[in-house]
Amino acid sequence: MGEALADSTSDASLQRTVLRSEQISADLEVAPERYRMLTGDRPTGHLHLGHYFGSLRNRVALQDKGLDTWVLIADYQVITDRDSVGSLQERVFSLLTDYLAVGIDPARTTIFAHSQVPALNQLMLPFLSLVTDSELRRNPTVKAEQDATGGRPMTGLMLTYPVHQAADILFCKANVVPVGKDQLPHLEQTRVVARRFDERYGRAGDASRPVFPPPDALLSEVPNLLGTDGQKMSKSRGNVIELRMSADETAKAIKKAVTDADRHIGYDPVARPEVSNLVLLAALTTGRDPHAVADEIGDGGSGALKALVTEAVNEHLAPVRARRAELAADPGHLRQVLATGDARANEVAEQTLAQVREAMQMVYG
Template identity: 75%
Template sequence: MDDAGTDLAESTNDASLERTQRRSDEIEREIVQDASRFRVLTGDRPTGNLHLGHYFGSLLNRVRLQQAGVETFVLVADYQVITDRDGVGPVRDRVLSLIADYLAVGIDAERSTIFTHSAVPALNQLMLPFLSVVTDAELRRNPTVKSELDATGDRPMSGLMLTYPVHQAADILFCKANLVPVGKDQLPHLEQARVIARRFDERYGRAGDGSQPVFPRPEALLSDAASVLGTDGQKMSKSRGNSIELGMDADTTAKLLKRAVTDADRHITYDPVGRPEVSNLVLLAALSTGRRPEDVAEEIGDGGGAALKKAAIEGVNEMLAPVRARRAELTADPGYLLQVLRRGNDRANAVAEATLAEVREAMSMVY
């Protein structure tokens, strides 16, 4: 296995995870001391409406980093929709829906740059030199690509799916992000970006020997956000139809949570391993009210599933009420959402073009 394969494999072993967690903890302390040192890249694919899994898993953290003073780039990854799909679907509506969700939860378009892949040509052009420093074998070993390859059966994999990790590297490096909020399962993608940045600088660099690097080595900010399940007890997902979307009304939310899976034991406990479905509802009630799940479970006691669902419904609906009110205002004015996106695209283009100019200079391709 070559150096990239070794790096990607080692990014998820126990010792490496422990080091990454320690460094992530250090970064959190450094953000408190001087947030201006960091630039974050994060984002979502516009494949459906955002839900509570996104809210607790990433959106609240983005708002927290923004409020702390970290410069944030939020990518609406519209090109990534076609990595594993035959068409784009109602992509325009979904892009506007994402922007409405972002603004409604507290992302400030004046402090964070919201942009789309398709509107930033210089970002996508970085894929060409980046592709020159990776091999086909390395890409096929990437966990996401490998799982897609295993799942395709006899269907050929698209070139865009194969190069998905390289596109992600371009997303991170075009704006010279030095911090990426990720879960542990996403570390191989970040490591691929680090490998690409290192190889590019070793091959080119401003001094020709890599001693004056063009790109930073992005680091991981590991998320400790709670993971909430869908109403069927499986991972909350846009495609499974088991999610509580941010834009749902209170009645729809109540209907879905009333149908959520529980078990036959009336005594409510918080036991994520032994009682995952019950514990998920306890967790939802706790997260939405700012309480400990153990305290919520103790309070419900022998109230059974009905009392538990009632607590979850009331907590979620009360928590999301201001978000939904703001979202309704935003979706009623698509012109404003497009204005936000255009401003963000303009900012992202300026940054991407500056980076591409550096890349061309490093590669002696300025004519």
């Protein structure tokens, strides 16, 4: 298969990625029209504060800079590791409602669902011929899934998950993908697929016009928010604050949040992770420094801390929740938004698939 998949976590590779990301960030301020960004979520549950501070706010900020923004609702990827997908339709529209409520604008952002774009998924076939079984099994997500199965056989769709992600990014020729450092192996796999396709097929041997320009990572610092139980935030653990929750539901969730026995409130994520998590949440929702938040509470104890966090979170999310309620009351509008985004994605995917067929000399009519 030519060169081996690069270790995107090596020091040298990571340094190059960081430098390139910094260059792109600077260029976005002066020439955002040069970039098409793709990002998205699997509709496995309802979006929560971890999603909001980890990615949603950043998507809106990048959209507002003027990037050509694409957001994928990865419904096909829900079935990679599940026997039953449950109320998938309800979760897809809940995801869409959250997107619009936080400020993702369908007039400036293409929002589409995986399963509604056949040409995107058809790219999986040629892309799978460009990777090896061992490369796929080395992917961190695939390895984690394999380790978590307890001996249960992994599905073929789960094994090919990295290639599906490559198709997501390459079908619309996104040239930037917002990721954390832990997601770099996925993007590196996409870059390898793009490079190998052009080496094998290309545009009639013209290396200056690749079919798939390799995308770059746009690294972002994600706040390390824990769940209300002090563990990793997870929908399955029930330790999250969902964007769709009411103010009362939010207050109840925060009231149950784990703290510690020290009445004096400080910000020390290593020594006091649970207390520091609540302090950080108050800081993020008020735009303040977490140390200043902790100093303000001082000896007020966990009661004062939780009261502050509850007020800050509910005040910050009030306009989002009001907008969400309006959107949820108009399902016809939601369906139209998704239909418009799907149509745009299909148009682009068909163009890309036509270029792939031409490069592979599979045009017969």
